[in-house]
Amino acid sequence: MTTRRSIPFGLMLQGAGSHMNAWRHPSNPPDASINLDFAIGIARKAEAAGITFAFVADGLYINEKSIPHFLNRFEPLTVLSALAVATKKIGLAGTISTSYSEPFTVARQLASLDAISGGRAGWNVVTTPLEGTAKNFGKAHPDHELRYEIADEYLDVVQGLWDSWDDDAFVRDRATGRFFDRDKLHTLDHHGRFFQVAGPLNIQRSPQGQPVIFQAGSSDTGIGLAGKYADAVFTHSPSLDETAAFTRRVKQSAIEHGRQAGDVKIFPGVGPIVGRTAAEAEDKYQAIRNLLTIDEALAYLGRYFDHHDFTQYALDAPFPELGELGRNSFRSTTDRIKADAKQKGLSLRETALAVATPRPNFIGTAEHVADELIRWHDAGAGDGFILGFPVQAQGVDDFVELVIPVLEARGRYSRDLPGATLRDHLGLPRKASRHAAPGASQEPAAEAHA
Amino acid sequence: MTTRRSIPFGLMLQGAGSHMNAWRHPSNPPDASINLDFAIGIARKAEAAGITFAFVADGLYINEKSIPHFLNRFEPLTVLSALAVATKKIGLAGTISTSYSEPFTVARQLASLDAISGGRAGWNVVTTPLEGTAKNFGKAHPDHELRYEIADEYLDVVQGLWDSWDDDAFVRDRATGRFFDRDKLHTLDHHGRFFQVAGPLNIQRSPQGQPVIFQAGSSDTGIGLAGKYADAVFTHSPSLDETAAFTRRVKQSAIEHGRQAGDVKIFPGVGPIVGRTAAEAEDKYQAIRNLLTIDEALAYLGRYFDHHDFTQYALDAPFPELGELGRNSFRSTTDRIKADAKQKGLSLRETALAVATPRPNFIGTAEHVADELIRWHDAGAGDGFILGFPVQAQGVDDFVELVIPVLEARGRYSRDLPGATLRDHLGLPRKASRHAAPGASQEPAAEAHA
Ligand SMILES: Cc1cc2nc3c(=O)[nH]c(=O)nc-3n(C[C@H](O)[C@H](O)[C@H](O)COP(=O)(O)O)c2cc1C
């Protein structure tokens, strides 16, 4: 691997954008979160620009305090299946919770998306932070650690189901009437602590061997799960140093699980704001910040802390002491918010605004943003980035029109995706079956973009 | 309602066709069950011909004895979401089991499909006959009656979730920052015998009010469920008289549940085989019958009876006595098979062939088939038909090219779908919300095709 390599980008598809009030921004359609034409337009623009995958976050519980985007949005598998037909090459990754779904169903739906898209499916494995979710599924919300134990077994089951059929199991010989080769069928027969799943799966093996596993928990336990199973990790990007340290930790975890550092690709989420001048970028940021009142910012902050009511505290006093609040939900996020507030001596107001409408790490001219992305990348802060723009329409346009040309001029970006599958785009080899002879069918990675 | 009205047709999308060895027929691609281009081609041809909906059956358990089509096929929601983009008007109905899924997830996925397709989603509610399914979900297979009790509560929950938001709940007022109207949000808060579901659903109300409910169980209990909830029923079509009697029973059940006979549309499944002459149609049938050996026919029959091994009986002796076998699975089907064998004095061989490769009720020239369909329709044997061709490619081509023109000439078919949603296509009014003022928002049916 040379250091002067192409940087792969994924793109969050999240309606109007990551900012809670992005729907109010004039560059977006206000119904963006439920507007298929908008989603298709964004995905096609991204694909034409060589973005390697679209990424759909998700949640399974809302109440009237939820942010607008969460109240009314597409379900990931359905919208990604629609995008599979509306696009040709871009990867299609969606979030599904291992705490509130069935492995047989999820294995199958992802395998079906993979078949439909010709090998472009990815799954962002989450354990579901939001405690209220349990109320939609008639059961108790498992604790943070238990959720990860469930996820571990769940992934083992799903990957086992995905290997139910060898790649060449379906012979379909019309003359003899032989449809499949019995020796190439593997019935899972899983009996575990949380799941009993007989199998086999009722769909062929994936064009990419198996769909790509993304993982998005950042706690120690989350990193352990990523090291064991993940092909790619979606993470926060608080600073270059922290992101580089996180990257090393995940790769170290992969090595401890008998894998190689390059087997798991780290994608910090970034939301660049770009202007033709630095001042124009600042103006864009201020326009975004002004979409929000302080009360909305407090409510947004409260979401991470079990909808804690922050209006009870003085706005300009130091960030309050919260004990264990939120630690069973978004643990890595709440720990970081608390640590930041303490370290930088932030008030509640400053913390709420920093969380609800953060000043991005990447803001300024296209040259500045491109150079910063290259600097992070070369310093080992991730293998690529997931773009999560505060305001989707403006963010995508600016990135594609302004930043990508600079990255190209620097020799650090290519619009051509060399392969056909998401694994190809990520520079990952086709996934070998657990039933294959050791080393036999793990093909080398295609000439990689990543 | 006049008697000389247009007859609506749905079309089963089942890969190579309903015949277990349809993949061997030269008119089909052998991988039809997992071939997206084939599915899109068929759906577009059907749409252009004015077929009102595509219909995807499903199952959640296979083993090496399963018929080829079931071993390797798309999952319904994903393929229907893909078809939503590949087509413009045709309805998109898929099968999902109430015994092996979560109402919150299913309500949401169907609502998302409905949003993506502009109001074309339908759900074929099944309770899952196949006992082995339990082995993929780590629980016991509920009994026939219990399955229907679960289904009843499940449908109540799903329909409640679909009414979480009033049609005009999302105001999205950029000036004031008001995204939704709190008075138009309804949190379900369901506490029942089988399900605890808080809600609300995280997606807007359906373009058609609610997705269309199909139901496909034919036992007394199944008919009761249909009478209470179904907008449409998919059923067998053993004979005109039996189908007409079944149609009356379902409509009677609807009336007993305080609905009207026209609120539930009955769709018998038919698989016409058409030739330019009667002899050509017979030849086509023989070619289809020859796709199958007697051993394959016995195995196919066994599927309905918990994979009972029928090779243990003499082939030409009368159909054996089976007691309760299969009655916890495909009850209405197994009862019918047993009754038929007894009544017609069939041997095991004859029964197996009649089940595995049945001579269709509709076979002959286009004129004959069209006239028979009209005769059934006018005699009250259903409100339309679901086409389930033994061999898909040949069946669709022959029906579209040969039969539809005759139906048109008879004034009993129109290629133009007058409305935009599946409810429009079925001649059903937009579904009113349970929170609407009585009679307020139930709009009259569009000028109906059905
Ligand atoms: C960058 C990032 C993205 C995430 N995306 C989602 C998501 O889309 N849906 C979800 O339910 N949880 C999401 N999570 C939550 C995680 O799955 C996990 O449940 C939570 O972060 C707690 O685990 P942790 O303490 O290991 O981070 C995300 C977490 C991170 C760090």
Ligand SMILES: Cc1cc2nc3c(=O)[nH]c(=O)nc-3n(C[C@H](O)[C@H](O)[C@H](O)COP(=O)(O)O)c2cc1C
């Ligand atoms: C015409 C028809 C089509 C059916 N389609 C399916 C299907 O696609 N998937 C499934 O699991 N069950 C299907 N079923 C099974 C029913 O949902 C039900 O579980 C079974 O028929 C037993 O109920 P019953 O005795 O009321 O018919 C179908 C049944 C009929 C009669």
